Amino acid sequence: MKHSLRFYLQLTFTLLVCAFLIVPVVLSVLAGVTENFFVGLSSGFTLRWVAQVWDTYQMTIWRSIAIALACLVVTLLVGVPLAYMLARHQGGNSRLARVFEELLMMPVAVPGLATALALIMAYGQYRAFRGSLLFILVGHVLFTLPFMVRPVLAVMQSSQLAVLEEAAASLGAGARQRFFGVVIPNAASGILAGALMVVTLSIGEFNITWMLHTPLTMTLPVGLADAYASMRLEVGSAYTLIFLLMIVPLLVAMQWATQTSRTRVRL
Amino acid sequence: MSVQLTRSSQPHRKRPAGKVWLFAVPGMTLFAAFWLLPMLRLVGVGASGPTGAMAYLAVLTNRHYLWSLLSTLLLSGVVTVATLAISSLVGLFLQRNRFPGKSLLLAMLTFPLAFPGVVVGFMVIMLAGRQGLIGTLTDKLFGESLVFAYSLAGLFVGYLYFSIPRVILTVMAAAEKLDPALEEAARSLGAHPLRVFFDVVVPALMPALISSGAICFATSVGAFGTAFTLATNIDVLPMAIYNEFTSYANFAMAAALSIVLGLITWIALALARSLSGSSVPATA
Numbered sequence: 001m002k003h004s005l006r007f008y009l010q011l012t013f014t015l016l017v018c019a020f021l022i023v024p025v026v027l028s029v030l031a032g033v034t035e036n037f038f039v040g041l042s043s044g045f046t047l048r049w050v051a052q053v054w055d056t057y058q059m060t061i062w063r064s065i066a067i068a069l070a071c072l073v074v075t076l077l078v079g080v081p082l083a084y085m086l087a088r089h090q091g092g093n094s095r096l097a098r099v100f101e102e103l104l105m106m107p108v109a110v111p112g113l114a115t116a117l118a119l120i121m122a123y124g125q126y127r128a129f130r131g132s133l134l135f136i137l138v139g140h141v142l143f144t145l146p147f148m149v150r151p152v153l154a155v156m157q158s159s160q161l162a163v164l165e166e167a168a169a170s171l172g173a174g175a176r177q178r179f180f181g182v183v184i185p186n187a188a189s190g191i192l193a194g195a196l197m198v199v200t201l202s203i204g205e206f207n208i209t210w211m212l213h214t215p216l217t218m219t220l221p222v223g224l225a226d227a228y229a230s231m232r233l234e235v236g237s238a239y240t241l242i243f244l245l246m247i248v249p250l251l252v253a254m255q256w257a258t259q260t261s262r263t264r265v266r267l
Numbered sequence: 268m269s270v271q272l273t274r275s276s277q278p279h280r281k282r283p284a285g286k287v288w289l290f291a292v293p294g295m296t297l298f299a300a301f302w303l304l305p306m307l308r309l310v311g312v313g314a315s316g317p318t319g320a321m322a323y324l325a326v327l328t329n330r331h332y333l334w335s336l337l338s339t340l341l342l343s344g345v346v347t348v349a350t351l352a353i354s355s356l357v358g359l360f361l362q363r364n365r366f367p368g369k370s371l372l373l374a375m376l377t378f379p380l381a382f383p384g385v386v387v388g389f390m391v392i393m394l395a396g397r398q399g400l401i402g403t404l405t406d407k408l409f410g411e412s413l414v415f416a417y418s419l420a421g422l423f424v425g426y427l428y429f430s431i432p433r434v435i436l437t438v439m440a441a442a443e444k445l446d447p448a449l450e451e452a453a454r455s456l457g458a459h460p461l462r463v464f465f466d467v468v469v470p471a472l473m474p475a476l477i478s479s480g481a482i483c484f485a486t487s488v489g490a491f492g493t494a495f496t497l498a499t500n501i502d503v504l505p506m507a508i509y510n511e512f513t514s515y516a517n518f519a520m521a522a523a524l525s526i527v528l529g530l531i532t533w534i535a536l537a538l539a540r541s542l543s544g545s546s547v548p549a550t551a
Binding site: 003006007010013014016017018020022023024026027028031037038077078079081082084085086088089096100103104105106107109110111112113114115117118119121122123138141142145149175179199201205206207210211221223224228229233236237240241243247250251255 | 286287288289290291293294295297298301302303304305306308309312317319321353356358360361364366373374375376378380381382383384385386388390392394398402411427428431435460476485488489490491492495496504508509512518521522526527528532533536
């Protein structure tokens, strides 16, 4: 294939933008496994910094995973039925449903700082709650709930859910049977996409968590900020490396999920 | 027993969507208890300071807050314009050309989508910090190292970093729907390529550009993690709120300012939604 000069100019520009985005990631990964980054790569590779992060911040990693999974459970239990209501209330033309949808987006539309301050002002006096992981979980659920509801709602609206349910009902299926036998299986691709999004966002959430955390409820991104501020560059880099290793599989899974659901729609 | 019989013999009487509102009860209860009511409380706290409800005007009347607000808005505006320009070029190029390695390139361009603000801040430090790439290069070339990560310029780079991937995706989605016949027509009538670009392509992309621009703007206005990582004394509104709350324990002012900040981002996103379907902002 022969390309024009314009093609190569545009390609160069695109590659430059790509370099801007990827070079710092590569540098950070390298710094995380280099003996002394200031001296350079010639100082040799080491896993010392990774081990140090593991010793110092291991708990933040487990905590973040636990919160992300708990967040997933809550958003599944609460978000899927909610999406069902938004899709089906008054045959899908409900004004109430649109208001709910709008409201649910608010914790994402409004800066996390505001949500966190509101939670602290309203519930900060309950010491046990304030100091527990549950307090952070609440913040994460508020923030991630729309990311579960939206894809599930989109799938429910695009599939012939009303017709399928009508068919099931005419065959004598009760409400529970229809919900678990018809609604959930048909919304599976949306639920999967939402679930991956919720876990990824929860693991990376910082703005709300920073205000809500206590020294005993530090999560991974909070630990990252702590390491960036107080540790040497290599330690911060090694910690970032661990974070990247955690989210890359989620991103790959997300890519895979959207591709498979797309091909299914095409069929 | 008889009830059971009539029910199964007349399944149509019971509409499937009868009590469907019940499904929203757990979710909306959670939302009301932990977001709506606390937010109303926050509005009240904002008006509980020594100046009462006037605290909400302090962002305009107090020189310090006004300056924070203006620099936040200005920075976000410049970031938005720069992001739109860069991402449109890249997005259009990727949508229109096929070449080996394209999907890898696209994967790399969208990889930073999942980075939280703190990590974006660290990436800026890797580029322009004290031990950063730009500093090392300029030191070798000119004998003096250029370090700008811990200032508004660093924040600008950080906001570009997290905005570009998102807008590239939106532009590509919008460009996919463009009708190539229009451009061909313009070209066959003798229009210069630049003229085709500005008179045909840009107007067709406009709704997508405005909406993703508004999302980019709102995200930059509310971003906290990046500024926090770079320096706590950068004068933008989220940092002002944070300092009010933690350093001065001025809860009323922190509450009032965060309500104002929330209103600004909410309005920007409402604008985005009125122009297109989606308005999911970034998470930085």
